[in-house]
Amino acid sequence: MAVIPTGVMELRGLAEALQQLFPGHEFYSVPRVLPRPGKEAEPFDQSNTYRVSAAPIEEGLKTNRTTLVQILAGSVFPPGPRAADLALVLDDLELFNLDQPEVVVEAVRSTVRAHLNKQAPEVARELGQCLRARASYHLAVPMTESWLFADPRGPINSGAPSAEAVRLKPGIDPEQFETEDADYSADTGASCAQLLDRNRRRHENRKPPWVLAPQPYPWCTRERHPKAYLQWLLRDPEENSCTRWKEGKQGAESLRKLDWSAALSNPNHCTWVRALVDDLADGLGEPFPVPGAAVQCAPLTSRKRHGINAVLRNL
DSSP states (O other): OEEEESSHHHHHHHHHHHHHHSTTSOOEEOOSBOOBTTBOOBOOOOSOSSOOOSSOOOTTOOOHHHHHHHHHHHHHOSOSTTSOSSEEEEEEOOGGGTTOHHHHHHHHHHHHHHHHHTSOHHHHHHHHHHHHHHEEEEEESSOTHHHHHHSTTHHHHHTOSOGGGOOBOTTOOGGGOOBOOHHHHHOOSTTOHHHHHHHHHHTOOOOOTTSOOOOSSTTOSGGGOHHHHHHHHTBOTTSTTSBOOOIIIIIHHHHHTOOHHHHTOSTTSOHHHHHHHHHHHHHHTOOOSSTTOOOOOOGGGSOOOSOTTOOSSOO
């Protein structure tokens, strides 16, 4: 099972997390850059780090999304011993697109169709069948770090001082993440001694990562940003960035330790995660792997059984 991640945390932690969920199957990550002496493997670039437009992209234009679709297609086609039985892309929806997931989904569908249209007719027919049977493109909402708050021990596994230190809006769905923490909302980084000293020496004005640049969308705030909150929970004035939290270290470790049963315990929460898990279970010929968890999946990325409009297993 090929996992095509778009972040360092996912590159180093997602395959192992899914392996624990489906222990009878092998999962492996597909990096953009392979590891080499003195250098770690690198993930593919995210494709939704801006406000995605509903307008069609220019024909022939290479984007992060076209690259992901090409790698997804190449992971399962042509069929043979080197092809994956199943392959999936996991990409963050990001706060920029929290109100328009349908636009992002249609952008992916359009990119898949454009990729098929570039092929010879016979190849396009076979590739299309292969993609609908064995390839998926899922979204983490608003980003994979939200999963760590679905698991009550996720922030602690990331290095948070205690469960009591985590102050979320009561009853909030982690995929609609929102904090209720006055100290976090008010922190300007005034105590970030190392960062401030570095700014003085370099004549810079860098901010700690939880101090986000203003955006024209009211939901693009630090209170809605799970990664920024993890960075704040692990704040450290002696670090250059004022935080000890790193995606490839604490993030990957907590993702590998994710308690899926706890994360999916509320049947009304995490429907985008459920869509991913349900899709994998179906593709692997397994039952839904979390006992007692009702399968209520996000409709936009749920597996599709019928319809000529489907371009992937779930889109």
